[in-house]
Amino acid sequence: MKTGIFSVRLGEKAHRVTITAGGEARVDDGAPLLVSAEGEHTVIVREGDKTRRVVVSAAGERRQVFVDGEIYDVTVGAEIAGRRRAGRADSDHLAAPMPARVTAVLVEAGQHVRKGDVLIKLEAMKMELAVRAPRDGAVKRVACRVGELVQPGVGLLDLE
Amino acid sequence: MIRRLLVANRGEIAVRVIRACRELGVETVAVYSEADRGALHARLADIAVPIGPAPAIDSYLRVERLIDAASTSRADAVHPGYGFLAENAGFAQACEDAGLIFVGPPAPVIATMGSKIESRARALEAGLPIVPGEAPEAQDDAALCAAAERVGFPLLVKASAGGGGKGMRVAHARKDLAEAFAAARHEATGAFGDATLYLERLLRKPSHVEVQVFGDAHGNVFHLFERDCSTQRRHQKVIEESPAPWLSDALRRRMSEAAVALARHIGYRNAGTIEFLVEGRGDDAHFYFLEMNTRLQVEHPITEAVAGVDLVHAQLRVASGEPLPWRQASLAQRGHAIECRIYAEDPSTDFLPQAGPLTVYLEPQGPGIRVDSGVVEGDEVSIYYDPLLAKLVASAETREMARERMLAALRRFVVLGIKTNIPFLIRVLEHPRFVEAAIDTSFLDREGHGLCEQSAGPGLEAALAAAAAHDGRPAARAAESPAVADPWDRLQGWRSGRN
Numbered sequence: 001m002k003t004g005i006f007s008v009r010l011g012e013k014a015h016r017v018t019i020t021a022g023g024e025a026r027v028d029d030g031a032p033l034l035v036s037a038e039g040e041h042t043v044i045v046r047e048g049d050k051t052r053r054v055v056v057s058a059a060g061e062r063r064q065v066f067v068d069g070e071i072y073d074v075t076v077g078a079e080i081a082g083r084r085r086a087g088r089a090d091s092d093h094l095a096a097p098m099p100a101r102v103t104a105v106l107v108e109a110g111q112h113v114r115k116g117d118v119l120i121k122l123e124a125m126k127m128e129l130a131v132r133a134p135r136d137g138a139v140k141r142v143a144c145r146v147g148e149l150v151q152p153g154v155g156l157l158d159l160e
Numbered sequence: 161m162i163r164r165l166l167v168a169n170r171g172e173i174a175v176r177v178i179r180a181c182r183e184l185g186v187e188t189v190a191v192y193s194e195a196d197r198g199a200l201h202a203r204l205a206d207i208a209v210p211i212g213p214a215p216a217i218d219s220y221l222r223v224e225r226l227i228d229a230a231s232t233s234r235a236d237a238v239h240p241g242y243g244f245l246a247e248n249a250g251f252a253q254a255c256e257d258a259g260l261i262f263v264g265p266p267a268p269v270i271a272t273m274g275s276k277i278e279s280r281a282r283a284l285e286a287g288l289p290i291v292p293g294e295a296p297e298a299q300d301d302a303a304l305c306a307a308a309e310r311v312g313f314p315l316l317v318k319a320s321a322g323g324g325g326k327g328m329r330v331a332h333a334r335k336d337l338a339e340a341f342a343a344a345r346h347e348a349t350g351a352f353g354d355a356t357l358y359l360e361r362l363l364r365k366p367s368h369v370e371v372q373v374f375g376d377a378h379g380n381v382f383h384l385f386e387r388d389c390s391t392q393r394r395h396q397k398v399i400e401e402s403p404a405p406w407l408s409d410a411l412r413r414r415m416s417e418a419a420v421a422l423a424r425h426i427g428y429r430n431a432g433t434i435e436f437l438v439e440g441r442g443d444d445a446h447f448y449f450l451e452m453n454t455r456l457q458v459e460h461p462i463t464e465a466v467a468g469v470d471l472v473h474a475q476l477r478v479a480s481g482e483p484l485p486w487r488q489a490s491l492a493q494r495g496h497a498i499e500c501r502i503y504a505e506d507p508s509t510d511f512l513p514q515a516g517p518l519t520v521y522l523e524p525q526g527p528g529i530r531v532d533s534g535v536v537e538g539d540e541v542s543i544y545y546d547p548l549l550a551k552l553v554a555s556a557e558t559r560e561m562a563r564e565r566m567l568a569a570l571r572r573f574v575v576l577g578i579k580t581n582i583p584f585l586i587r588v589l590e591h592p593r594f595v596e597a598a599i600d601t602s603f604l605d606r607e608g609h610g611l612c613e614q615s616a617g618p619g620l621e622a623a624l625a626a627a628a629a630h631d632g633r634p635a636a637r638a639a640e641s642p643a644v645a646d647p648w649d650r651l652q653g654w655r656s657g658r659n
Contacts, residue, residue, distance in 0.1 A: 045622035047622070055520055058630055066575075069567075072627075151632040
C-alpha cells in the first residue's frame with residue numbers, strides 16, 4: 001500500500017489524497033478514512049462504521065476502480081510534480097516520472113546540493129534518468145534505496 | 161441418450177450446454193476460432209477442435225467445417241446454441257444429411273417459421289391473432305390507402321425488403337399516408353433497391369411477452385409459461401423477467417394455450433419460443449403473434465428458475481428420442497426471476513462494444529443468484545463476437561425481493577479492464593417505471609439516455625482513496641488458475657472411460 005500525498009484526477013477534477021503510514025487517508029478536506037490492502041486488487045476503506053471493499057485495476061498511472069457497482073477511471077500522480085502545477089515552486093518532494101528502478105543514490109540526508117546536481121539515478125525502459133535538484137538546498141530525507149522499483153508520484157527525496 | 165455432442169457455438173451458451181452434458185454423462189466436443197484459443201468453453205469440453213480464423217464468417221458460421229469437426233471427433237449429435245447457425249435450416253439439414261442428430265426442430269419447421277410470411281400464415285391457421293398488417297399486391301397509392309384502412313391506425317409503412325429501421329414511416333391518420341408512402345418508397349429504394357411497401361399496425365407502447373414451448377417426438381407439446389422482455393434498447397433485450405408481472409391469469413392462460421396450439425399445428429419438436437406483443441393492460445389487453453424462435457433463447461434461465469426445470473437437459477432428452485418428463489397440469493410458476501445481460505459495452509459512449517483484458521472479474525454468488533458466463537478473469541475480450549459476457553439471474557419469492565437481490569448482486573459483480581453495462585443496469589433497476597413494472601418496449605429508447613451518464617456516487621471518496629493507496633501493480637493474469645471455483649473445470653481432456 002502506498003503512502004504520501006497524491007493527486008487523483010477524475011475527469012476534469014483533481015483531488016488531493018493524503019495517506020499516512022498508519023493507513024489513515026484523507027480526500028481533499030474530507031473525513032478521515034482508514035485504508036488497508038487485501039490481496040492484489042482489494043483495498044478496504046473504512047469511514048466510521050461503514051466498510052467498503054474497493055477493487056482496483058492498475059495500468060501505469062491509470063486506475064480503474066470498482067465500488068458498490070460504481071466504476072471510476074482515474075489517474076494517480078504526484079501531488080506536486082513540477083510539470084503538473086505550472087507556476088509553483090514544487091521543489092520540495094522529488095518523485096519518479098514513470099515506473100523505474102533506482103540505480104544510484106548519490107546524496108544523503110543533511111547534504112547540501114546545488115541546483116542541477118544529480119541526486120538519484122533511475123533506469124526505465126532501457127534509459128537512464130537523472131533526478132536533479134530543482135534548486136539549491138539541503139537534503140531533508142532520502143526515501144528510496146538502490147535496487148528499489150518505484151512508481152510515478154511516490155516520493156524519492158525531500159529537500160528542506 | 162446421445163453419446164457425444166458437438167456444441168456449434170461459443171461463450172456462455174457453449175459452457176451451459178457442456179455442463180449439462182457432463183451432468184448427463186454425455187461426452188462433449190467444443191469448436192473454437194483462433195480468437196477463442198484457450199477460451200473457457202474449449203477448455204471445459206472433452207475434445208476441442210479448431211475451426212478457423214477469428215471472424216465468425218470464417219469459423220462459427222462455416223457449415224462444412226462444423227460437420228467435419230463432428231465427423232473427425234466422432235460426435236453423434238450437434239447443439240447449435242443460439243445465434244450463429246441455430247435458426248439456419250440449411251445447417252440443420254446438413255447435420256441430418258451427415259447422419260448427425262440436430263438438437264432442435266426439423267429443418268423444414270425452422271425454414272417455415274423463419275419466414276415472416278409463412279410464420280404469420282401458420283399462426284393465423286392456428287387461430288392466433290397476428291399484428292394486423294398487409295402486403296398488398298397492388299402498390300399504387302389508392303390500393304395502399306385501402307389496405308391502410310383495413311390495417312387500422314396508427315400504422316407503420318415499412319419496406320418489404322427492409323430491416324434495421326430503414327424505410328419505415330409512421331402514419332397516424334389517413335392524411336399522413338401520401339407523404340408516408342412517398343418518403344418510405346424513397347428511402348427503401350435507396351437502401352434496398354426495392355420500393356415495395358408493407359403496412360403494419362403500430363401498437364401503442366407494447367410489451368414484449370414470449371411463451372416457452374417444448375415438443376417431443378411422441379406427440380407431446382408443453383408450454384412453460386411466459387417471460388416479459390420489454391426492457392430493450394434498439395430491439396436488443398437487456399433485462400428479462402418471469403412471470404410477466406402485470407399479466408392477468410386469464411390472458412396468461414390464453415397466450416400459453418395459443419402458443420401450444422401453434423406449436424402443435426406446425427409439428428414442433430424440441431425447445432422453441434413464441435413471441436407476442438401485448439397492447440394495453442387488464443381487461444383491455446390484446447396480444448398479437450409477432451414471430452417464433454425455433455431454438456433455445458438467451459433468457460431461458462428465468463423459466464428454469466420459476467418452473468423448476470432444466471431446459472437443456474430436456475433438449476438433450478428430446479433429441480435422444482425420449483418423451484418429455486412433464487405433465488402440463490403439474491408445471492407451475494413459483495416465485496419470480498429476473499435476468500440481466502452483462503454486456504462489454506460502454507453506456508456513456510452509446511454502448512460502444514469494448515475489447516480488452518478482463519483484469520478483474522469476480523462473479524457474485526449467493527442464494528438465488530445464478531451466473532452463466534463464458535469468461536474468466538484474465539481472458540481477453542475480442543470484438544469479433546456478440547459482446548455478451550455473462551447472464552446474471554436473481555430469483556426470489558417476490559418480484560421486489562428478486563429486484564433487490566439483483567441490485568445487490570450487480571453491486572458486487574466486479575468487472576474491470578473493460579467497461580460493462582453494469583452501472584447502467586443498476587440505474588434501470590432502480591428506475592420508478594421498472595419498480596412499478598410499467599415498462600414497454602420503447603421505454604429505454606425514450607428514457608435510457610438519462611441513465612447512461614456516470615455521475616459521482618456515494619462511493620467516490622472511497623474510490624479516490626483506494627486508487628491512491630493501491631500499490632499500482634497490474635493484476636497478474638489468472639489464466640492458470642481461473643476464478644471458477646469448480647475443480648472439475650480445470651481438468652482437460654479427461655474421458656469418462658468410454659471410447
